[in-house]
Amino acid sequence: GNSVTQMEGPVTLSEEAFLTINCTYTATGYPSLFWYVQYPGEGLQLLLKATKADDKGSNKGFEATYRKETTSFHLEKGSVQVSDSAVYFCALSEGGRTGRRALTFGSGTRLQVQP
């Protein structure tokens, strides 16, 4: 079956530091890959996505590249802000006959950015 493994948290950084959150996956087919973010007390929001190998998803200064050869989708940001403090989830889904199947989530990584 499908699975997603992401680095353990919490990750604590100072403002303007470089961020990397590692994510690797196992899938039987050709999944789409996602990063979701959950801010304190809020629901889950899509941060970025990539639907095929070598695609780069980007949003709000965050980037992740779909690497089929290493089955990875690492999240990066060049300069984090206090407002980026949240829990980040890596996820994948595969296409089904009637649409995308449910997401398989990683365990989540809590990011804390200190001023």
Added chain:
Amino acid sequence: SAVISQKPSRDICQRGTSLTIQCQVDSQVTMMFWYRQQPGQSLTLIATANQGSEATYESGFVIDKFPISRPNLTFSTLTVSNMSPEDSSIYLCSTSSGQNTEAFFGQGTRLTVV
């Protein structure tokens, strides 16, 4: 994109009672999913609900405990039955469409069982 309204947003319930969570989507969608997020944990899929057919449950989840309705293409409910403190979690509904590759989520229902 799809906008999902989920209610209630939170509830505190007595042990042994049941709670029904409603999920309304602003467009017709083929598939709807229900997830559970236990405190400090990731999201776990409970079941997939397609309109006009029985929901498909994941391992560890049963219909008697989590009955689901999907009466039309814009609405679904999840009931948490005979609750115990172990059911305290955030429950989220989500949609997927044949035209989209991403999923959209409701705001979640934060359930506390006392």
